[in-house]
Amino acid sequence: MNQHEAIRHLMKAHRSIRRFKDQTVSQAIIDDLIECAQWAPSSHNVQAYSIICIRNKDTKQKLRTLCGDQSYISECPVFFVFVMDFYRHSVISACQKEAFEINETENMLVGAVDTALVAENFLLAARSYGLGGVMIGGIRNEAEEVAKLLKLPPYTVPIMGMCVGYPDQAPEQKPRLLKPTIYHEEVYQFEGLTDNLSTYNQISEAYYLKRANSKKNTGWIKQMQAYFGKIRRAKLTKFINDQGFSLK
Known part of the structure; x- marks a missing residue:
C-alpha cells in the first residue's frame, strides 16, 4: 500500500x-x-x-x-x-x-x-x-x-x-448517508432526496438489527426524529453566556 x-x-x-x-x-x-x-x-x-x-x-x-x-x-x-x-x-x-x-x-x-x-x-x-x-x-x-x-x-x-x-x-463500520444525499453540483439538489433517505434508512436499520448487543433497532430516520424532537442541553446557552459570550 x-x-x-x-x-x-x-x-x-x-x-x-x-x-x-x-x-x-x-x-x-x-x-x-x-x-x-x-x-x-x-x-x-x-x-x-x-x-x-x-x-x-x-x-x-x-x-x-x-x-x-x-x-x-x-x-x-x-x-x-x-x-x-x-x-x-x-x-x-x-x-x-x-x-x-x-x-x-x-x-x-x-x-x-x-x-x-x-x-x-x-x-x-x-x-x-x-x-x-x-x-x-x-x-x-x-x-x-x-x-x-x-x-x-x-x-x-x-x-x-x-x-x-x-x-x-x-x-463493524456504521454506514453513512448515500453520496447523492450529501453531494451537490453547482446548486443544492432536491431531486431524489426522499428516495435516497428511504434507502439509507433501510440500510441503517439492517445494520442495527445485525449488530451484536445493539440497543437500537430503528433506522436513521426515526433516530433523527427522536433526536430533534426534544430540547437538548437546555442549560448550555446560559453557561456560554456566563463564560462571556453574549452573542449578537
Missing part, C-alpha cells in the same frame, strides 16, 4: 472504539498527537482551542458521571477534552488595552470549527499509531460542572471529549 492509499484507508476506516486494552499511551505519542493536531486549518490563524489531557482516575470518573455515565470515559487509558478557547485572546486585548469584540456569532463559529478540526486531526493521528478512540459530545451535558472540574477560565467552552487507547474491539 503506497502513501496515498494508506491515507485514504485511514480516513475511510473510521470506527468509534469504546473498549480498550489495559495498555498505557506513551507521552511521546501524545506529544506527537498534539503536534499533528496543531497543524489543522485555523480561520485567520486564530487557533481558538486548548486540549486538556486527563489520566487521573478520579477525574475520569467524575467526567464519566457528568457526561451521562458513559463507562468508557473512566475505563480508557487517557481522556482528552477539546476546549474552544478565547481566553488567551482576551488577555492579549487587555494587555494591549484594545477592545475585545468577542460577542459576534462569527467568533463562536470560528472557535467551534477550529476546535473540531483540531480534534479530527488528533484522532486521525492517533489511529495512525494503532490507537482508537471515540468523541464524546456528552462533555456538554453539564458544561458548567465540567468547567469547574477542569478550572476553565472565562471565554472557554468544552466542545468535545475523546477517549483514546489501544482498541480491544473491532466493531
